Amino acid sequence: GQFLTGQTKYLLLAVWAQWAWDALHKDLVETVLGASFIWLQNVPTGKVLHLFSGTLNMVQDRVCSSTELFLFQGQFVFVISGVIIVGYPPFAIFVAFLALVAVYIVMRTGRKQGQSEQEQELQQDV
Secondary structure (H helix, E strand, C coil): CHHHHHHHHHHHHHHHHHHHHHHHHHHHHHHHHHCCHHHHHHCCHHHHHHHHHHHHHHHHHHHHHHHHHHHHHHHHHHHHHHHHHHHCCCHHHHHHHHHHHHHHHHHHHCCHHHCCHHHHHHHHHC
């Protein structure tokens, strides 16, 4: 129970933090680029740079630590599965089925559905 709770918690935290980082960066860029020229002249450059580097670095650190914890806990799946397969060999069929489902999900979500138009344009230019 605790293993699944931890995996779910760290995965959701990593996804949420990445979404927050993307949304925060997009909003910052739109706000700064949409600001009046007078505002841009009056605000010190260091203050604007701190918004991007300081705030976004805190969110990025959270994304990295959550992803690291998710992957660290995820490695135990292989160890536990190996131990169970040694004790009960028919479990290997179930593990193989789960592996196929995981590969299918990764292949399906790896397509260009989640990319923004700018990312797709950049990939087409390369």
